[in-house]
Amino acid sequence: MxxxxxxxxxxxxxxxxxxxxxxxxxxxxxxxxxxxxxxxxxxxxxxxxxxxxxxxxxxxxxxxxxxxxxxxxxxxxxxxxxxxxxxxxxxxxxxxxxxxxxxxxxxxxxxxxxxxxxxxxxxWTYFLPAIKKALAWVADGRIGKIKHIKADFGYPQRPYDASRREYDKSLAGGCLLEMGVYPVAIAWLFLRQDPESIQVSSRLAPNGVEDDLSWIAKYRDCTATLGTSFRCKLQNWAYIIGDEGYIAIPDFWRARECSFYVLDERVERFIDNRQTxxxxxxxxxxxxxxxxxxxxxSQVTAEDSLAFARHMDWIRAQF
The missing domain is CATH 3.40.50.720 (NAD(P)-binding Rossmann-like Domain)
Structure with missing residues (x-):
């Protein structure tokens, strides 16, 4: 072929x-x-x-x-x-x-x-050059052991309309599947483990689908603070924080760059300059x-997809 x-x-x-x-x-x-x-x-x-x-x-x-x-x-x-x-x-x-x-x-x-x-x-986030660079920094030990991951993804979806795709119950509407899959996926990418516990704070739209979520996932030696929303524009950055430094990824879901910090100093910055x-x-x-x-x-394997689905089911079970 x-x-x-x-x-x-x-x-x-x-x-x-x-x-x-x-x-x-x-x-x-x-x-x-x-x-x-x-x-x-x-x-x-x-x-x-x-x-x-x-x-x-x-x-x-x-x-x-x-x-x-x-x-x-x-x-x-x-x-x-x-x-x-x-x-x-x-x-x-x-x-x-x-x-x-x-x-x-x-x-x-x-x-x-x-x-x-x-x-x-x-x-698609998993294939972006900036995400791959961040993974390489972690693999090289640049930030030490990961202690925290912070990530959120939210954009206002207004006006509310129960028949709109994002809110439509018959089309599996709600911010978790629409946008929350990205914070779920970024935490899994860098940790490759299930959380020991998840605490969820949720708010619902008039038809009962979730339109604002925050959750704290507790792992063996790390905490992930994640969120998603239809109610407001969130920062939409991801932070991978270790005991020796951290990585900041603006608009991580469509990342074009990432930066490596030690304390308050930016030590290295990567920009992919893609045209697509x-x-x-x-x-x-x-x-x-x-x-x-x-x-x-070779990437985004069955194991990955099953983990995304498993974690979102656990989150959904709490609201």
């Missing part, structure tokens, strides 16, 4: 960003896009110079020319769409959260294994895995 041909499922905002970034992916092309409405798919295809546009998703699953499918549909549809794609023998890159709970995540991982099919959650949003890095990683005939991802 010399080139991976992709299909895009969805014509929404994140799918547009993914398609726009694809110009930076080597060894791959986008063969088709599918939407609920043909007109939307055709407009998407024209905008991104994609040769084929389909109404409905079955044509995407059954297209023999497609090797991999990117899924950008609402959270509540991820399981069914990924299941159909995997059973059709396609590799799947599915937007975060991979599923709406741990049970669905476990079932989906089994479906991938049973079909010898590739499945990766699109936690950064979604190309995850697409490149999947493409490279498939060209190497791997049937499971």
């Amino acid at each position: 010399k080139k991976i041909r992709w299909g895009i499922l969805s014509t929404g905002r994140i799918a547009n960003q993914f398609a726009a970034d694809f110009c930076a992916v080597r060894g791959a092309s986008v063969h088709a896009v599918a939407g609920r409405q043909l007109a939307a798919a055709e407009q998407f295809a024209h905008r991104h110079q994609i040769p084929n546009a389909y109404q409905g998703y079955e044509a995407l699953f059954s297209d023999p020319n497609i090797h991999a499918i990117y899924i950008g549909s609402p959270h509540s549809l991820h399981f069914e769409h990924a299941k159909r794609a995997l059973e059709a023998g396609k590799a799947v890159l599915c937007e975060k959260p991979l599923t709406i709970n741990f049970d669905e995540c476990s079932r989906l991982q089994k479906i991938a294994a049973d079909n010898n099919a590739y499945l990766m959650e699109a936690m 949003q950064g979604l190309c890095f995850e697409a490149q990683a999947v493409t490279d895995d498939l060209l190497q005939k791997k049937t499971s991802p």
Whole structure:
């Protein structure tokens, strides 16, 4: 296989960003896009110079020319769409959260294994150069032993509307799955362990979905203070704090830079100067895995996705 041909499922905002970034992916092309409405798919295809546009998703699953499918549909549809794609023998890159709970995540991982099919959650943050640099600083012992992680991600989602996707109960609305997955994922990335306990402070929107969350996760030798919100703009930085220094990552979920500090002095700063949003890095990683005939991802593994889902279930159980 010399080139991976992709299909895009969805014509929404994140799918547009993914398609726009694809110009930076080597060894791959986008063969088709599918939407609920043909007109939307055709407009998407024209905008991104994609040769084929389909109404409905079955044509995407059954297209023999497609090797991999990117899924950008609402959270509540991820399981069914990924299941159909995997059973059709396609590799799947599915937007975060991979599923709406741990049970669905476990079932989906089994479906991938049973079909010898590739499945990766699109936690694009893990592939960003600034995040990789921060991991390298930690691995090199620059900050010593991690003692605290602080991270939050929130943007106001106004006006409140129970039928809006972010709040819609039928679409698994709420700030935990929409934005809180990022603080959950960054804590897991640097600690790779389950917390011993989690304390949650929550506030709910009028329809009962959570719209503001803060939680403290206590680990064996570390504490993570995390949060997410639809009510207000949070700082959206991450801090990885050790006993010999700390790392600050502005807008960590889409990080373009990070800085290493000892006490109050910034010792080193990294800026990636990329020309894309950064979604190309995850697409490149999947493409490279498939060209190497791997049937499971090298990064954002099943273990990672199961951990995200497990931790979010534990948080959800407290509100």
